[in-house]
Amino acid sequence: MPTVLVLIDAQRDMLLSPSVATALRALLNQARNEGAPVVHLRTGREELMFGSWPDEQIVEHTADDAFLGSALTDALPHGCRIALAGVWSEEAVRTTALGAVKRGYRVVLISGAHEGYDPDAAARIELELAAAGAVIAGADAVAFD
Numbered sequence: 001m002p003t004v005l006v007l008i009d010a011q012r013d014m015l016l017s018p019s020v021a022t023a024l025r026a027l028l029n030q031a032r033n034e035g036a037p038v039v040h041l042r043t044g045r046e047e048l049m050f051g052s053w054p055d056e057q058i059v060e061h062t063a064d065d066a067f068l069g070s071a072l073t074d075a076l077p078h079g080c081r082i083a084l085a086g087v088w089s090e091e092a093v094r095t096t097a098l099g100a101v102k103r104g105y106r107v108v109l110i111s112g113a114h115e116g117y118d119p120d121a122a123a124r125i126e127l128e129l130a131a132a133g134a135v136i137a138g139a140d141a142v143a144f145d
Helices: 018-033 089-102 121-132
Strands: 003-008 038-042 057-060 081-087 106-115 135-137
Touching (some): 003 089, 018 081, 018 106, 081 089, 089 106, 089 121, 121 135
Parallel strands (some): 003 081, 038 057, 081 106
16 A cells, blocks of 8 residues: 655745744655655645655645545545645644545644644644544654555
């Protein structure tokens, strides 16, 4: 079962803290180095913070749950595990993770690689998503295979 890195709204002018930007860059580099599929979710046509490689997919989304009204399902290999990171924890990260769990995907939310408007949002969302069936793990615990 492949692990796909899904980055939500990692776009210029969207990230707030340097630590999350650093974590996202490291996670993306790890996925690329290990040959993992990468899907960039973005709102509108904003420029991606880290760019994309030719084999990486870019999926436009308008709903907080990026599965709704987008090509996300088509971009994911059947039966894959999703390593999820990005921006805004209390909106798109939360609802996309819940949407993935409801659709039967195994979801790993990368702790330290997502944030919200509220400084306490990441911790709250991690608790909620763990209760819903997502795995919460640091980037060092994620193997892309």
